[in-house]
Amino acid sequence: MSLEIKDLNVRIGENPILKNFSLTLPKGEVHAIMGPNGTGKSTLAKALAGHEDYKITSGEATLDGETIIGKEPDEISRAGLFLAFQYPSEIPGVTIANFIRAALQARMEKGSDFNAPAYYKELYSAMDKLGIDRKFTARSVNEGFSGGEKKRCEILQMMMLKPQYCILDETDSGLDIDALRIVSEGVNSMRGPDVGFLVITHYQRLLNYIQPDVVHVMWDGRIVRSGGKELALELEEKGYEWVKEAYANA
Amino acid sequence: MSTETPEISIDRSKGDFHYDTVSYEYDAGVGLNTDTINYIADVKKEPQWVREFRHKALESFYRQPMPTHWATKDLETINFDKIRYYLSQGQKTTRSWDEVPQEMKETFERLGIPEQERAFLAGVEAQFDSEAVYSNMKEELSKLGVIFVGPNEGLSDHPDIFKKYFGKIIPTSDNKFAALNSAVFSGGSFIYVPKGVKVKQPLQAYFRINAESFGQFERTLIIADEGSEVTYMEGCTAPKFETATLHSAVVELMALKGAKIQYITVQNWSNNVFNLVTKRGVADEEAEVRWIDCNIGSRLTMKYPGVVLKGRKARGEVLSIALASDGQHQDTGAKMIHAADETTSNIIAKSISVGKGRSTYRGVVDIPRNLKGCKNNTECDALLINTNSRTDTYPAITLRGDQSSVQHEASVSKVSAEQIFYMQQRGLSEGAAMSLSVNGFINDLVREFPMEYSVELKRLIELEMEGSVG
Numbered sequence: 254m255s256l257e258i259k260d261l262n263v264r265i266g267e268n269p270i271l272k273n274f275s276l277t278l279p280k281g282e283v284h285a286i287m288g289p290n291g292t293g294k295s296t297l298a299k300a301l302a303g304h305e306d307y308k309i310t311s312g313e314a315t316l317d318g319e320t321i322i323g324k325e326p327d328e329i330s331r332a333g334l335f336l337a338f339q340y341p342s343e344i345p346g347v348t349i350a351n352f353i354r355a356a357l358q359a360r361m362e363k364g365s366d367f368n369a370p371a372y373y374k375e376l377y378s379a380m381d382k383l384g385i386d387r388k389f390t391a392r393s394v395n396e397g398f399s400g401g402e403k404k405r406c407e408i409l410q411m412m413m414l415k416p417q418y419c420i421l422d423e424t425d426s427g428l429d430i431d432a433l434r435i436v437s438e439g440v441n442s443m444r445g446p447d448v449g450f451l452v453i454t455h456y457q458r459l460l461n462y463i464q465p466d467v468v469h470v471m472w473d474g475r476i477v478r479s480g481g482k483e484l485a486l487e488l489e490e491k492g493y494e495w496v497k498e499a500y501a502n503a
Numbered sequence: 504m505s506t507e508t509p510e511i512s513i514d515r516s517k518g519d520f521h522y523d524t525v526s527y528e529y530d531a532g533v534g535l536n537t538d539t540i541n542y543i544a545d546v547k548k549e550p551q552w553v554r555e556f557r558h559k560a561l562e563s564f565y566r567q568p569m570p571t572h573w574a575t576k577d578l579e580t581i582n583f584d585k586i587r588y589y590l591s592q593g594q595k596t597t598r599s600w601d602e603v604p605q606e607m608k609e610t611f612e613r614l615g616i617p618e619q620e621r622a623f624l625a626g627v628e629a630q631f632d633s634e635a636v637y638s639n640m641k642e643e644l645s646k647l648g649v650i651f652v653g654p655n656e657g658l659s660d661h662p663d664i665f666k667k668y669f670g671k672i673i674p675t676s677d678n679k680f681a682a683l684n685s686a687v688f689s690g691g692s693f694i695y696v697p698k699g700v701k702v703k704q705p706l707q708a709y710f711r712i713n714a715e716s717f718g719q720f721e722r723t724l725i726i727a728d729e730g731s732e733v734t735y736m737e738g739c740t741a742p743k744f745e746t747a748t749l750h751s752a753v754v755e756l757m758a759l760k761g762a763k764i765q766y767i768t769v770q771n772w773s774n775n776v777f778n779l780v781t782k783r784g785v786a787d788e789e790a791e792v793r794w795i796d797c798n799i800g801s802r803l804t805m806k807y808p809g810v811v812l813k814g815r816k817a818r819g820e821v822l823s824i825a826l827a828s829d830g831q832h833q834d835t836g837a838k839m840i841h842a843a844d845e846t847t848s849n850i851i852a853k854s855i856s857v858g859k860g861r862s863t864y865r866g867v868v869d870i871p872r873n874l875k876g877c878k879n880n881t882e883c884d885a886l887l888i889n890t891n892s893r894t895d896t897y898p899a900i901t902l903r904g905d906q907s908s909v910q911h912e913a914s915v916s917k918v919s920a921e922q923i924f925y926m927q928q929r930g931l932s933e934g935a936a937m938s939l940s941v942n943g944f945i946n947d948l949v950r951e952f953p954m955e956y957s958v959e960l961k962r963l964i965e966l967e968m969e970g971s972v973g
Contacts, residue, residue, distance in 0.1 A: 302928050305920075326927035327936075335928075342925035345916065346943025355939055356929040393943070410929060 254317050255279040256301075256334075256418045256449055261312035263293075263300045270296040272474035273312070280417065281446040285460055286453045287485060288471035289493040294453045295339060297471075298422040302336045303329045316418060331360055335416035337407040339423040343395040349406065350376065350390040353413050360414075379412045382442065384435050400427030408439040419443075420451045425459040437462030457489035472500050518614065518740035518771060521713045522606040527632075528593035531687075533716070534584045537561065540686060543589045547655055547689070552666075560675040560685030567679040575832060577803050581777055586718045586749055588687045591634040596653060598639045606713075607631045614740060616709055619955075624736075625704035626651045630721060631711050633689040644702060650695040651706055654722050657693025664695055669724055672755035672811075673783050680805075681781040684720045684753040691721030691752065696731040696762075705734040705767070705953065710750075712741035712776070718749040725755070727762035727790075734765040736956065743773040747802065750776055756784030756792055760814065763791045767956055771963055772801035774830055780806045788814030788843075795952055796823040798833050799963050807865060809838030812846035812877075819848040822952075824945050826964065827860030827892075828971045836865035836897075841907075845876040852883045853945050856892030857937070857971050864896045872903035879909040886944045888918045888937055916944070934969035941968060 256278040263271035270293045278284050286294055300307040301314060303326035314321050321329045344352065353376065358367055377387055383405045395403050404424050411419055421440070425433055440450065440463050452463055460468070460482060468484040469476045472493075477500050478484070488496070531542045540561055544554040569578050594604055600617060611617065611629050620627040626640030628651070640651045650661060657665045675685040692708050712719050727733050741748055750772065758764045764784060772778055778801040784792035794808035810819030825833035839848035854862035862885060870877045879902075885894040894915060902909050918940045926936035941964050942949075949957045 302924075304924055325933070326924055327930050327932050330928050330930040338925065338928075342919075342922045344922060344926065344940065344943060346946050347939055352926075352929070352939070355931055355935065359930040359932070359935065414929065 256451070257313070257315045257318075258301070259313045261300070261314060262310045263296055264308045264310055265296065265306060269310075270307075270474055271300065274475050276469065276476060278418065278449045278451055280449045282466040283444065283450040283452060283463060284467045284469060285465040285485060286451060286469045286471050286476075287455065287457075287488055288496075289455075292471045293474045294471055295422055298336055298420045298453060301329070301334065301420065302326055327359070330416075333417035335411050335414060335419045337404075337411055337419065337421045337424050339426065341395050341403045341407055343393070343398075345393050345396050347394050348391050349394055349409070352394045353410055356410070356414055376413060379409055379439075382412075383409055383439050385409060401429065401432040404428055404436055405432065405439075408436050412439060412443060417447065418449045418451070420453065422453045423455065424452075425454055425456060433459065434462060457485045460485045470496055472496055519742045519773060520613070521715075521742040522610065525592065525606050525713060527590045527714070529589065529591045531587065531589035533587055535561075535586070535588055535687070539588050543687060543689060546589070546591070549655075550658070553658060556670065556675070557686050560682050563676045564679060564682035564686055567676070567682060569679060574805060574834065575803065577832065578777075581747065581749060585716055585746070587714065587716055588718055588720070589689055590632045590714050590717060591689075594634070594636055596635045596638050598637075600637060600639075603629075603637050607636045610711060610713065611637070611709065614709070614711070619707070624707050625702055626706040628653070628692055628708040629711070630690040630708065632713055632717060632719065635690055640706070641704075647700050648697040649700060649702060650693065652693050654688065654691050654693050654724065657724065661693070661695065664726060665693060665724070668726055668755060668757050670755075672757060672785050673753055673781050677781060680751045680779040681753050684722060684751050684781070687718070688720045688722035688753065690719070691723040692725070692735070693723070694725040694733065694735065696727045696733045698728045699730045700728075701732040702734070705736045707736040707738065710737060710739045712748055712750065716746050716748065718751065721752050723752065723754040724757075725764055725766070726757045727759060727764045729759045730761040731759075732763040734767065734953070736767040736769070739768075739770045739772060741773050741776055743775065747775045747777055750778045750780070752780045754780070754782040756782075758784060758786045758790035758792050760787045761789045762787070763793075765793045765795065766808075767795040767953070769797055769956065769959055769963070770801070770804070771799050772804075774800065774802055776801045778804040778806065780804075782806065782808040783811065783838075784809070784819070785811045785813050786817035786819055789816045790814060791818040791820070793820040794822070794837070795956075796821065796835070797960055798823070798825045798835055799967055801831060801833075803832045803834065805834045807836040807838050807867075809840065809867075810848065811840045811842060812848060813842050815843045816845045817843060818846070821850045821852070822948055823852045824948065824960070825852075825854040825862050826941070826967055827854070827856045827862045828967055829858040829860055832861045832863070834863040834865065836863075836867075838867040839869070839879060840867075841870040841874055841877045841879070844874050846874070847878045849879070850881045850883075851948055853886070853948055854884075854894060855886045855888065855941050855944065856894050857888045857968070858892065861893045863894070864898070866898040866900070868898075868900040868902075868909060870902045870904075870907045870909065874904065875906040877907035881909070881911045883913040884944070885913075885915045886918065886941065887915065888940070889920070932969075934965070934971075937971070938965045938968035
């Protein structure tokens with residue numbers, strides 16, 4: 254059981270961004286993808302989530318053996334893939350409570366009853382864990398939120414929707430150290446044999462809180478090196494220049 | 504990006520059916536001239552003054568130009584010579600559901616009318632093309648003297664009160680389409696609520712077009728006597744035909760001293776109906792007229808409900824929602840004419856444009872110099888879903904003198920492709936994401952509506968959004 258990406262080529266307009274990208278994320282593991290700006294990390298996230306501007310020209314991507322290529326973003330979501338956005342959208346007039354409820358109901362059989370008391374109990378408990386004030390249930394999704402509040406709201410949705418595979422796209426950007434700790438605790442509380450995480454980040458510091466099983470280094474649209482968590486420390490120490498050089502010479 | 508489910512296509516066609524088997528005993532034929540008027544007046548056995556009223560109106564209709572100098576050129580595509588102006592089976596309006604002719608009964612049953620009557624209405628009238636086929640009101644209301652009938656019965660059985668207000672609030676020559684309605688009107692409602700009587704549950708009329716190339720011209724007059732209260736709801740549907748259909752109604756409301764009238768419209772016309780309606784209320788001292796007007800569907804809707812605030816401390820309100828999808832133009836708004844001291848008016852208009860849909864807001868607020876202590880609040884909000892949509896706002900607020908106040912706010916917001924993608928990433932279909940955004944946009948306004956109505960509105964929006972995907 255895994256998220257399997259094989260020789261994936263993705264374009265934005267006419268520009269090739271991902272070039273024969275391959276990665277296997279087994280359930281139960283946490284993989285980090287690191288790399289400098291412009292190497293295609295966010296493109297990977299959006300393409301897997303089915304964004305129409307990211308054209309998959311060849312290759313394969315499967316969730317537990319089922320292809321996700323050519324599927325609508327909502328189908329991919331319901332198949333178990335969650336993307337925590339780097340820049341989450343604001344949805345005026347739609348409260349967090351109603352939004353998550355609608356997302357959960359989209360996963361239910363038609364005509365089955367929604368257990369509202371159980372839902373609110375779970376929602377409040379997740380909010381407490383993430384240090385989100387309960388008053389936020391009545392606020393419009395992400396509207397007027399600070400950067401940190403938006404990221405917590407992403408993790409809240411992730412905890413409530415219980416996906417099998419989670420992609421965190423630079424969730425650490427814009428977070429202060431306390432928020433970073435809280436968000437990481439939220440992710441760690443979800444870790445287990447039934448969930449796989451793909452954590453996209455620039456910086457090693459997030460990985461102090463979310464310990465990865467595997468670290469991948471990405472450069473020019475593909476993974477150029479993989480290793481254990483010590484690879485992240487190495488990157489932190491040496492910067493990305495040596496990757497570029499090593500890759501250019503290879 | 505289309506994920507339409509079969510279920511939804513069934514639901515969407517809820518109003519899209521008609522019966523070819525209906526045989527019309529009375530048919531004024533195609534086209535409009537003085538013979539058409541005489542035919543209608545003959546069939547209805549109308550008194551001479553009504554016949555004359557109709558003929559004068561026809562002259563006014565001929566005289567007035569199409570308002571294309573300010574409104575859309577699309578109006579010119581209406582061919583008045585190809586329309587049928589009066590169609591009826593010659594049936595009597597019955598109080599008993601069992602006596603309604605079969606096809607009509609089935610029509611209204613498919614649209615859920617009898618259930619709604621049982622569930623929450625004080626009275627129902629169902630109009631099929633030109634004439635009402637069913638009309639019923641709870642007995643206790645008749646005992647209190649409440650009248651709820653068609654305009655024909657109104658003018659024949661209650662001539663004094665009928666004549667006093669009919670055509671007085673909206674004169675025949677008010678505009679070309681009011682003149683047309685006055686010439687060929689048939690069906691609609693006449694309501695009188697006696698002094699101090701408060702009708703708790705809504706009275707509802709349901710207007711159904713069954714025949715192709717048909718024009719429906721109902722006429723409604725509601726008089727709320729001193730201190731009384733009434734809520735009236737109208738619903739409209741028509742099947743989708745090859746040729747355009749015309750719906751042109753005139754609605755007059757009179758709220759006497761301290762009375763309250765709330766008039767609610769849920770309109771779900773199919774995409775080729777021209778919906779050109781004139782609505783106006785007069786509010787006497789401390790009276791209140793409130794229009795809740797929701798326009799979904801139609802090819803072109805032009806409708807600007809108004810209130811003339813005639814007595815001191817009168818209140819007027821228009822809460823409107825317009826949803827324009829591909830091929831639709833919602834040209835709607837409100838008029839508030841302040842004519843006494845300390846009158847207040849409130850306009851909240853929300854429009855949603857989807858795809859190539861187009862929304863226009865036109866408003867008139869007039870507070871003359873001599874008046875004191877008048878207030879108006881106008882809010883126009885537009886939501887654009889995708890980049891092809893168009894929205895225009897033409898608010899005309901005239902405040903003279905310095906003893907009154909107005910405030911006006913307008914906003915335009917967009918639902919971007921990124922927002923839709925974000926919601927889809929959480930598992931909502933494209934249509935569900937769009938209707939969630941729309942509901943978010945109108946939420947604060949819908950809270951003001953009666954519950955049954957807001958549920959129906961939400962359902963219609965969902966269907967419209969699902970239908971606009973793909």
